[in-house]
Amino acid sequence: MKTVLSIAGTDPTGGAGIQADLKTIEAHGLFGMSVITVVIAQNTTGVFGMQPVSASLVAKQIDCVFNDIRPDAVKLGMLYDAEIIHVTADRLRAHHAQNIVLDPVMMSSSGHDLLRPDAAKALIEEIFPLCTLVTPNLAEAAALSGSYISTKAQMEQAAQQISETTGGSVLVKGGHLSDCADDLLFTDGQKLWLPATRINNPNTHGTGCTLSSAIACGLAQGISLTGSVKRAKRYLTACIQYGLDLGHGSGPLQHRVEWE
Incomplete structure (x- = not known):
């Protein structure tokens, strides 16, 4: 069985973070594992507190996974501070x-x-x-590129800039575009638009976690990067279309859906 490790923060209501990652991995028929970086008090209405795990314990968690059940792919989510980032990078390189x-x-x-x-x-x-792939949303891509993003042309500029800075592939997610939900994959110097119509569902808590985990599942199974991104987008669309309605804020997705 193929395995995927999620290194991320928690969500006690199960809609995002480690919990959403593990649900996504399970839905793809893979074995999910987790390293917790931050314990977060949050729900569908907001974040109310957090406590980072010590960097040394994050490092030990990573070592425990790799020394026993080596993951075929790794999904990284919330890393929070420079110390956790440093030890995570160090242990991923070491393994x-x-x-x-x-x-x-x-x-x-x-x-x-x-x-x-x-x-x-x-x-x-x-x-x-x-990283094989980085998946920023519009706000994150804007912060990483240092430029405001509201159009598809600006997404292209930001994707290219981020890729040139890091030397890797970038998926700029267009879920916050005003008229569509098109994503842009920039890899090997090429731009590939992945069109999608906007789904009328306000419950989209954890979409970024779900998409990135689904992409990691594809890579773990030997699917190409482009193929993994396309498949993950189909999966996420099905999760949103299901129309789960839980909580008092932006609710979570249904991860067990028919999508292939």
Whole structure:
């Protein structure tokens, strides 16, 4: 059985973070494992507190996984601070990890900072070069590229800039575009648009976690990067279309769906 490791923060209501990652991996028929970086008090209405795990314990968790059940792919989510970023990069290099997908979690949808301001540089310099793919949303891509993004042309400029900076592939997610939900994959110097109509569903908590985990599943199974991204987008669309309605805010997705 193929295996995927998620290194990320938690969500006690199960809609995002480690919990959403494991649900996604299970839905793809793979074996999911997890390393917790931050314990977060959050629900569908917002983030109410968090406690980072010590960097040394994050490192030990990673070692425990790789020394016993080596993952075929790794999904990275919330890393929070420079110390956690440093040890995560160090241990991934030491274990020669492959098929790494980063969802560069910087801010929650409710506006709560999920990455310390002094950690962005470490994320770009230490984590990005290890990644097969980085999957920023529009706000994250804007922060990484230093430019405002509201159009598809600006998405193209940002994707190319981020890729040139890090030397890797980038998927700029267009879920916050005003008229569609098109994503842009920039890989090997080529732009590939992945069109999608906007689904009328306000419950989209954890979409970034779900998409990046689904991409990691494809890579773990030996599917090409482009094929993994296309398949993951079909899966995420089905999760949103299911129309699960839980909680008092932006609710979670249904991860067990018919999609292939």
